[in-house]
Amino acid sequence: MHEHDVIVVGAGGAGLRAAIAAQEAGADVAIVSKLHPVRSHTGAAEGGINAALRDADSWEDHAYDTMKGSDYLGDAPAVEALCQESPEEVIQLEHWGMPFSREEDGRVSQRPFGGLSFPRTTYAGAETGHQMLHTMYEQVVKRGITVYDEWHVMELAVTDEDDPADRTCHGVVAYDIQSGEISGFRAENGVILATGGMGQVFDHTTNAVANTGDGVAMAYRAGAPMEDMEFIQFHPTTLPSTGVLISEGVRGEGGILYNEEGERFMFEHGYANNDGELASRDVVSRAELTEVNEGRGIEDEYVHLDMRHLGEERILDRLENILHLAEDFEGADGLTEPMPVKPGQHYAMGGIETNEFGETVIGGLYAAGECACASVHGANRLGGNALPELIVFGKRAGRHAAGEEMGEAEVTTGKDGDWEAADYEFETEVGETGGQGPAAADGGAVATDPDGVLEAEVERAEARVEELLSRKGRNHAEIRSTVQQTMTANVNVFREEGRLEKTLDDLREAREAYKDVAVSDPSRTFNTDLIHTMETRNILDIAEALTMGALARKEFRGAHWRKEHQERKDENWLKHTLVSWNDGEPELWYKPTILEGENKTYEPKNRSY
């Protein structure tokens, strides 16, 4: 067993920042990550980090833009925290040596980004995330923070009181991918989940293969609700064959979208008469799919993104890696031809329900980064708002977990404040019923003393791995692929009731199939088959909760579009969707959005660009 004050699960931007903050606050902190830190998907972020740095700009404007972008589903206290603290966090990164792009006078450059009223996106070429991830890992090395890399966290060690709000998290159980050893990691003060995105729930995604939403699923099964899972952002410009992302930076610099007829459809077909290509992502994604559905797509699949008119010099200076991406992954030369693009899953606005300090409803359990939902992005995330979220909330969670006094939270967790039960009847049975397969792993150990809880959880994990390895059964790959395909076919940019119901059916079947899952590779050394099998269980749980939310939310808000409900319904739906695991019988409920900020209340406005 390993013991530390704070255990951080995940070593992307959020995890690294949390670990640094916890250590600065005096805690003995360790990072446990299934990938070596520099392999985390934060490294793939291209575009930039929003921060109101200049005199002509203000955090209030940033908050206003973010609220508007979120379609008024963000919680104001979290949104304002993000916008107030991101400037100092960005400067902190600069002081840690991050190689930002520069202006003539040597200051950090900023560029315009979709949905922003001021060019406030700081960036480092077209590899902002890479630079940010590496800069922070460097700081971790400098501080000598312990990193357990290639340890896959399987479950959380949480006590089993009836009410999740009474439970406490004492650590995590992890599997050493190199050796097959299972070990408990005891956290004296707290566990911070920073496991990133869940793009692998879908078939066509910009996310990494490792982005299987493990943290979200683990916290969910341990009792922390998932919030606003139906809000999935689809990025309008991904390469059709691989899902590799072409940064919004291209449009920020002046790139233009054309349909097959060579029309600049964002304007010519009136999707966004003011902002055109720079309208927010959901608007552009839907515009593209509409073009394709109406027969104006190229090869009935994609549209063209053209940046040739920017000139070679400017492209090489600011968008060089886009050229490489288009060349290596699609065989297109951005200097001489337009690049093919289509929408792909990109970002999960929802995640583990937390307050603005990263605390979940479970004592000692925190979440930060893409796996968390504070919520700052509401129904739709603005480009360049995720990276600041990592550092602002990573730091907050780290400090809080290390025991720093930070005041009273305004965002509530669990059924603490106002809440209402959902009266939605799903046609299909959801959750884990009729005995649990070998993957059964919902939280809750019988013991009450911390070490006992952890030991019980380790034993359970050992038994589970033993069974997966020893028995005969079907391979997980097929199941995973079924889930991904049904999700991409039915729960993407356009959503309609019948198909969502059918998806729940498909997922039910996949769950049944998963009960027979087995790992055919008997090895304890680097058994990726085993790891992927465990991940697939997580994907299943997430896909289900996501689809439940999508069915229940009968309105069109932000990234969530419903065929039957074509408008935003503020009277009924200014509220968050939550799904609690409830020991295998998922429960859907709602809590109101907080629109009251520090100095003002954000009045829902029409979100037109």
Next chain:
Amino acid sequence: MSQSYNRGLIEDFSRWREFEAGMWAWIFHKFTGWVLIGYLFTHIAVLSTAIPAADGATMMFQGSETDVFTGTIVSLEGLLLVRILEVGLLAVAVFHMLNGTRLLLVDLGVGLEAQDKSFYASLILTGAITVASVPTFIAGAF
């Protein structure tokens, strides 16, 4: 812990075939350098016959009495094998000089993009110079 094992199988497979220009240059330069220092030792050994020669030591050479130095050198130069070896030495030296120049430029950061081309140029030039020198080197051997 997994044990490591001998990777002979992979290490050997296609490694040499896939060598890049820079790696061949390195190997050739190494080889030629060693030949040259080896030769320097032999060279001085042979030349030091001049020491006894200066003291008047003589030997019989082609029927007449000659000083040991001249005798040794001229008899060696008379051997075709030695002449051929000398051509080899020239090739080795010329390559080492040309590639050495290339390396000096690389050290100065000049022409790094053309490092492979300059290596091929060294090879070709070495060949050309060697071939062109053969008449001079062989002259008088027969």
Next chain:
Amino acid sequence: MSTQTPTQTEESSETDAEADVPSKGDERRDEKRRRAAEERARRQAEEAEKAAADEETVELKVFRYDPEVEGKQEPRFDTFHVPFTKGMTVLDALMYSRDTYDSSLTFRHSCRQAVCGSDAMFVNGGQKLACKTQIAELEQPIRVEPLPHAEVRKDLVVDMEHFYDQMEAVEPYFQTNEYPDGELEEQRQTRENREKIKMSTRCIWCSACMSSCNIAAGDNEYLGPAAINKAYRFAMDEREGEDIKQKRLEIIEQEHGVWRCQTQFSCTEVCPKDIPLTEHIQELKREAVKNNLKFW
């Protein structure tokens, strides 16, 4: 001319929604769509023909080894046949093989877009990132092996610890003695300077360079091209200041530092991020010499 002309101007035809005759614009679009459809049909037929003509499959020979599984302890090569699709990468082919034929086939991968640096391997005798290597550009059969000069853990997975140790040996973190006064003040950096270090900051720690370098293979303590490049990234960053630069040069001047490099260039050739490694190493050598001469 008061009589109506049968021909309409183009403008009015396009705005006239009521017009029951198809407008010129519509005609144009229809025509284009038809042509595009024809084009598509033709291409599809072509594709089908091609596929029928030569069963487009890729042959993959993959290195297999597992220290604890019987039958895999003896290293061997397994052959997989994978249907070829346009734009397919070596990583795609490996994933297909794993998901379809043998779920125990093991390799690291994550981002699929050449940023995580997990999947450097030895493909047809060269160090490559599998996700960034197009099948179409390779000779068949494609031979896939783990990185040379590293200990194999299993199949295509090698031990990276040594590489990480070297990377972390050069104090790979920003250091400076002076920060600007204002709380929200950034340090200034000229565009030229940022440009100078730009390439060096792109390293994704894939270790391809280290694996390709003969010197690193012979001398385990040699820092290796990636770590030296990391040192370069900081030594050349003007924000760190002169004092720190002195310290940086001290580090790379060690016994197993820059002087070990024999300018073989293979690191530069294999780097998937096109970092001019040899150039950076050479520049550091000169900097070190210059620096020492200064105090002579």
Next chain:
Amino acid sequence: MAERYSSFNSGGRMWLLQRVTAAFLLIVLAFHFFLLHFVHHADEVSLAASSARMEQLSYYSLMILFLVTATFHGVNGVYNALVNQGLTGTKRTVVKWSLVAASVVLLFQGIRTANAWAGGFPLL
């Protein structure tokens, strides 16, 4: 702090010397080849001719310098090559001093030969 850096660490010094000697050798070796194979032919060597050349101080000192630099360059090159292949510890010390000894012998013998030609140290 300056004094800590004021002396070359040996890696850098040797590296520089290897380059400097290489640059010098480039010129002298070319001259040497040219003189002894193209101007004078190999089969025309004689003690007298060699002596005549060696008696000139300029030629004599050039050749001694040639010998010294070539010895250093060659031996240091060999040593570096071995060290690069991972020669360490006592083995390395042994090799190092053997190479030094060999160089001394070479230089000694070389200088004696030159002196023999010149009939002692040439005084113009």
